[in-house]
Amino acid sequence: MRQNIVAGNWKMNKTLQEGVALASELNKILASKKPNCDVVIGVPATHITEVVKTVDKNKIGVAAQNCANKESGAYTGEISAAMVKSTGAGYVILGHSERREYFGETNETLKEKTDLALANDLTPIFCIGEVLEEREANQQNQVVKAQIEEALFHLSADAFAKIILAYEPVWAIGTGKVATPEQAQEIHAYIRSVIADKFGAEVANNTSILYGGSCKPSNAKELFDNPDVDGGLIGGASLKAEDFVGIIDAF
Numbered sequence: 001m002r003q004n005i006v007a008g009n010w011k012m013n014k015t016l017q018e019g020v021a022l023a024s025e026l027n028k029i030l031a032s033k034k035p036n037c038d039v040v041i042g043v044p045a046t047h048i049t050e051v052v053k054t055v056d057k058n059k060i061g062v063a064a065q066n067c068a069n070k071e072s073g074a075y076t077g078e079i080s081a082a083m084v085k086s087t088g089a090g091y092v093i094l095g096h097s098e099r100r101e102y103f104g105e106t107n108e109t110l111k112e113k114t115d116l117a118l119a120n121d122l123t124p125i126f127c128i129g130e131v132l133e134e135r136e137a138n139q140q141n142q143v144v145k146a147q148i149e150e151a152l153f154h155l156s157a158d159a160f161a162k163i164i165l166a167y168e169p170v171w172a173i174g175t176g177k178v179a180t181p182e183q184a185q186e187i188h189a190y191i192r193s194v195i196a197d198k199f200g201a202e203v204a205n206n207t208s209i210l211y212g213g214s215c216k217p218s219n220a221k222e223l224f225d226n227p228d229v230d231g232g233l234i235g236g237a238s239l240k241a242e243d244f245v246g247i248i249d250a251f
């Protein structure tokens, strides 16, 4: 069934001690709440084990921010999907635009990462989205369609059903410039139609599609109120427990 989800992406922020303190604060606040959405935090790989120990797993899921496109072996510095799984994380963020832009990730490598994540029983939070020039040229639909087709269309419908999508217009990430609720709804509905055409209406209806890009407590509700927006992937505002909880409370 389609889930509402608020996922944080801490990116490369917080030392281990600061991260554990943030996770602990969040855990404490959520202990007395019953959120109307699943809550996930995407933390640096070095923090996963301690954060998993810190939070109530029934309330907060933990995500890695990446995994390797190889199973194991001589790939210095890489972290495999099996290693991520062994830390206790349940999710992995894949294809974030920062990984695509700064670390050369392509739809082809993301296809391999997705397969390994699924094989290791991790839930991918798979990011797609257009850059500003593409939006200005009105190419956003074809960009996100190609990202989904090239990295995910080889999957069976059952495998695809395990994926969470995150639509993040790159021009809205960390810029304070948020997509309007209408822009978000329009492209989320389009993404769902792309999924329906390939995997059928049931899979499409059950896929959670999150919005990411300058989402904060003050604009979360108007974004999440749209029928095809099932939550958010939150960067900056996930670094303060109060702000992150403000977004969770938008549901």
Ligand SMILES: O=C[C@H](O)COP(=O)(O)O
Pocket (backbone or CB within 6 Å): 009, 096, 168, 172, 173, 174, 175, 176, 212, 213, 214, 215, 233, 234, 235, 236, 237
């Ligand atoms: O993964 C999260 C997104 O990149 C959004 O980041 P932001 O909320 O700081 O704009």
